[in-house]
Amino acid sequence: MTETPQNSTTNKHPDQHLDKTLDRDCTTLSRHVLQQLQSFGPNAQDLSALMSRIALAGKLISRRFSRAGLMEDVLGFTGEVNVQGESVKKMDIYANEVFISVFKQSGLVCRLASEEMEQPYYIPENCPIGRYTLLYDPIDGSSNTDINLSLGSIFSIRQQEGTDLDGEAKDLLQNGRKQLAAGYILYGPSTMLVYTIGKGVHFFTLDPSLGEFILTQENVKIPNHGGVYSVNEGNFWQWSEPYREYIRYVHSTKGYSARYSGAMVSDIHRILVQGGVFLYPGTIEKPQGKLRLLYETAPLAFLIEQAGGSASTGEIDILEVVPTKLHQRTPLIIGSPENVEKVKSFVKAVEV
Numbered sequence: 001m002t003e004t005p006q007n008s009t010t011n012k013h014p015d016q017h018l019d020k021t022l023d024r025d026c027t028t029l030s031r032h033v034l035q036q037l038q039s040f041g042p043n044a045q046d047l048s049a050l051m052s053r054i055a056l057a058g059k060l061i062s063r064r065f066s067r068a069g070l071m072e073d074v075l076g077f078t079g080e081v082n083v084q085g086e087s088v089k090k091m092d093i094y095a096n097e098v099f100i101s102v103f104k105q106s107g108l109v110c111r112l113a114s115e116e117m118e119q120p121y122y123i124p125e126n127c128p129i130g131r132y133t134l135l136y137d138p139i140d141g142s143s144n145t146d147i148n149l150s151l152g153s154i155f156s157i158r159q160q161e162g163t164d165l166d167g168e169a170k171d172l173l174q175n176g177r178k179q180l181a182a183g184y185i186l187y188g189p190s191t192m193l194v195y196t197i198g199k200g201v202h203f204f205t206l207d208p209s210l211g212e213f214i215l216t217q218e219n220v221k222i223p224n225h226g227g228v229y230s231v232n233e234g235n236f237w238q239w240s241e242p243y244r245e246y247i248r249y250v251h252s253t254k255g256y257s258a259r260y261s262g263a264m265v266s267d268i269h270r271i272l273v274q275g276g277v278f279l280y281p282g283t284i285e286k287p288q289g290k291l292r293l294l295y296e297t298a299p300l301a302f303l304i305e306q307a308g309g310s311a312s313t314g315e316i317d318i319l320e321v322v323p324t325k326l327h328q329r330t331p332l333i334i335g336s337p338e339n340v341e342k343v344k345s346f347v348k349a350v351e352v
């Protein structure tokens with residue numbers, strides 16, 4: 001009779017001899033969504049599939065960025081101006097089309113709305129069965145494209161309400177608490193995908209050798225207070241007095257550092273990790289500021305709130321704002337709760 005060797009692994013539970021990094025490497029985004037929802041039901045499968053396709057979009061955009069200087073027709077402007085009156089970069093158009101393309105034949109997303117399109121884009125084969133709408137900023141911080149600095153993409157998923165037979169997408173004009181999922185992809189030294197489905201905030205990092213986003217940090221919490229303030233101080237002359245007063249306060253108080261990259265995704269990622277506040281107040285030229293609610297400020301507000309932070313227009317929470325049009329702008333104060341309160345105390349003090 002043959003005896004089983006003493007140190008044999010055959011009788012051990014698989015978890016006892018699995019390499020820990022192997023388990024981590026298998027925690028892909030689609031698996032994580034199912035884990036979060038603790039369900040294999042149809043809604044969980046849909047959200048998991050939606051996040052996988054957003055991840056694919058991130059991989060395609062990341063791949064193009066990583067070889068931008070080596071390829072023709074990646075850098076520079078198209079010569080066109082978008083619905084916001086801003087000059088369009090070739091990468092804005094490419095990334096806009098990537099998100100449309102990854103949702104073709106998905107049966108998931110009937111409509112997409114983005115910074116680069118005046119009207120929502122309908123994918124006929126997905127309508128009417130596609131129950132979701134994707135709202136997105138294909139490239140955030142596109143002025144960084146040609147100088148090889150960090151950029152982002154921002155996304156938000158909402159349930160489609162009604163049939164939208166008139167093609168007006170009026171059901172999108174609701175507050176930010178209607179978001180099912182939101183997050184961003186950060187194209188930095190590594191590419192990260194940060195997301196929430198209303199169950200905390202989670203970091204995934206793209207492993208280029210695998211071509212997969214792998215979980216790197218779960219349930220991220222923003223510090224209550226931080227020393228970073230992030231704002232374009234070149235607009236000082238255009239701000240109302242309360243914002244100028246806040247900046248004077250920061251300039252005369254120990255413990256603050258300015259950081260501003262030109263890509264809000266990068267700046268807010270820093271603040272999420274290290275604490276602080278990002279501001280984009282209204283200006284003389286743009287009284288509601290520059291940033292758009294549905295695909296910039298609302299998704300970031302949802303995410304930062306899920307991490308324990310807050311986001312405000314200065315008057316109300318960003319997530320309470322009900323837009324009257326697709327491309328509506330809002331002022332933004334976002335970050336660590338104490339920093340946001342401090343800014344608001346200046347804004348409110350003068351209003352009274």
Ligand code: AHG
Pocket residue numbers: 086115137139140141142143232262263264265290
């Ligand atoms: P986008 O590239 O989508 O137009 O967004 C750029 C945004 C934001 O990312 C950044 O913080 C801000 O605009 C920079 O604007 P200013 O140059 O006015 O500071």
Ligand code: MN
Pocket residue numbers: 137139140141296
């Ligand atoms: Mn943007």
Ligand code: MN
Pocket residue numbers: 115137138139140141142
């Ligand atoms: Mn953009």
